[in-house]
Amino acid sequence: MTGLGAVFRPQLPPERMREVARLADETGLEELWLWEDCFREGGISAAAAALAWTERVRIGVGLLPVPLRNVAITAMEVATLERMFPGRAIVGVGHGVQDWMAQVGARPESPLTLLREHLTALRALLNGDRITTTGRYVTLDDVALDWPPKGEVKLLAGATGPRTLRLSGEAADGTILHAGTPPEGVRRARRLIDEGRKSATRTDPHKVVVYLLTATGPDAVTRLRAELTAEGLSSVPNLGVSGDAAAVAKAVERLTDAGADTVILQPTGDEPDPEGFVRWVAEEVRPLVV
Template sequence: MFDRAHRPTALPDFVRTLDAMRVDDLWLVEDIGWAGSVALTATALAVSSRLRIGMGICPVPLRNPVVHAMELAALAEMYPGRLVAGLGHGTAARLRRITRPARSRLEQLDATFTAVRGLLAGEHVTLTTDTIALTDACLEHVPPVPPPLYAGVVGPRSLALSGRIADGTILAEGTTPEILGRDLAHVRAGGAGRPHEIVVYLHLLVHPDPDHVAAVAAPIVSKFADLHRATPTPAMVASGTPKSAAQRIAALWEAGADTVVLRPVGDDHLGQVSQVLDALGR
């Protein structure tokens, strides 16, 4: 993951370094007040020669569905097969500062997926909700290969919705194998048996000093335990030696994750990733 705290000017070199490493994806974060995901994604796709680039996630209240579709269509046509478009509710507290809340966040996400998917497929879309009003909306440039749409969500109803409407689900940092098993049940309850990728974000903290690891990881664990409504546990961070961090990653794969996205903290982000790749035998 290219963390939101990084300056945008650091992205090209970050991408070039990852391009030469044994990773498959680069994921970018959009959060209100930080850099926009569309600009970051376009840059990453242009600089990289092979990486799949994940937008994770665009809060749907920030853009009209037609704007979402226009941006995604352009990127998908220029870089077919290398874009994953993540959409989600966004953080309610931050969104209240800049936009009027939807009557139902679930309905807003559902309607946005319906509209964006239809537009990317070349359909003329008419849709009216309390936050969306489209009349015969369409794209002039429909991408030959529409990008997959993933939902970044938490909570049973949102996870079930993702299983029904999305091509994949993005699970937040702090997901342990136990939380993953719980969330997978909700996703599958909403799904229809079609292919559905599970992407899990995971903080990475490779450091030899256990006391340092404990001090740095503590607020992360506390925050994401609250988000997941789960008991805090050190397993919420891939930490310690490269081998122990690799074991946390492998445990998520074994529990049903298809893709694990590492979010390094502390110093030398890419150095930490390289050490864990070695421990994983990649």
Template sequence: MRLGVMFDRDLPPEQLIPFARALDETSVDDLWVVEDLGWTGGVSSAATALAVTSRLRVGIGISPAPLRNPMLLAMELGNLARVHPGRLAAGIGHGVGDWMRQAGAAPPSPLALLEETIGSVRALLRGETVTLDGRSVHLDGVSLVHPPAAVPPVLAGVKGPKSLALSGRVAQGTILPEGVGPAQLPGIREQIGAGDAAEEHEVVVFTYLHIGADAAEFTRSMVEGQASWLGVAPEDVAMAAGTPEEAAAQVKSLWAAGADTVAVRPLAQEDPLRHVTALLSAL
């Protein structure tokens, strides 16, 4: 059971360095960085965080496949994995449909693009030469000159049934969005399936974090927006909120329900690590 912390996308990018250094001194396992349209780049954020820490695994959650050529993405990930062996986890997803259309990158088949991207990136990171004339990805005899010895896991950031099944087939893990609760996890794991029986499949669950009596009011607008995106009622959006003990109980319930990694997302813009410290004390 791993515990991660997300560097919220609304925090100024220059705060990532002190945030990562402070987190590296705690018992937290992971630091997750975000790649959302218009905010910051996931690869550059991961590189920054890895360079100023010595212990944390840094996860990219997530790179949108429509914005990332698989060869270039494998080059970037391979470089990070060579420089910081064993400390990178790479999430790849469909990207938010509206954002991909805004960027002129909406694919004709998001499922085909994601499957072909993940398959190609994984093969390239293993040092293979890849030729693929797929529905969305076209590569002709490409390979990495410096493939990493410690190949980083590639996870799929997805939520729909078809995408979850795809993740089980082709990825080494699945990243689930904020709001997924312990009641949903067993069914989601079933949709993911066993995948390659010789390979463990890591399930990462993102969850909101806010410690304080104002938790319900503070998180209201975020929860309502996430509920609409997930297609659930606001009261069904799970989060680690309230007292430190209540937040810790939510994290423990996610672990118990089948999450291998719970990555909390502190929503407070001022001193977000205070919420992490309170959670750690309760855990």
């Protein structure tokens, strides 16, 4: 069955998250995703709170920008979430928005090298290994977690360009595709991911998560068009969806037919009723998605 979830947009203040998370839990929504966008909510702190407020919904963090984070800290925080809330945290890492990274003096010369080194070391630390490595960006000297996860943690990577998509297939367990990815973009991403998997001789499952910009209600068409225009995506065909639950379910199906395993419905930044959006996804869209 296709995985389905919704996003808590960071345009909302953090104090709004409690009600949205609890509603996601109560209505049976499978996944609620959070973003660590500069300079809004922190991804791990928000995820920990959402997990503590709820009982069953999985909480995704998509994604943690690796230029901002020492890999040992990332490993400690991911391991802590997994031990406290087994199987409920989904964590993705990625390049981050390079302009934002430059604002805080963290923009790397080679984002791809940094992500490769980070993913490799993060996987080893979460596996409970003791690591000594000296890379271009990641340096560890006899580092191991005292409290590694008890089970395997699936690591996702955010990816857009061809080289990063291949790296995700090679070094990550899943890939997050942003809402600017139409169905044909998902097909292309799958091909590149598979190239990376082949180069690493990986045969394990690789989960592809895709955000779908979604608007519903009487002004849905206007809000969707405005957001696509603001993001410079208005000319991309088959991007985003507006309308009722049936229209959204069909848009989800187009993405899954193209290779997505999970589709996360992303409300517009000006969604007037975030709680109502989550309830609508769980109670009206979910029954129509197979």
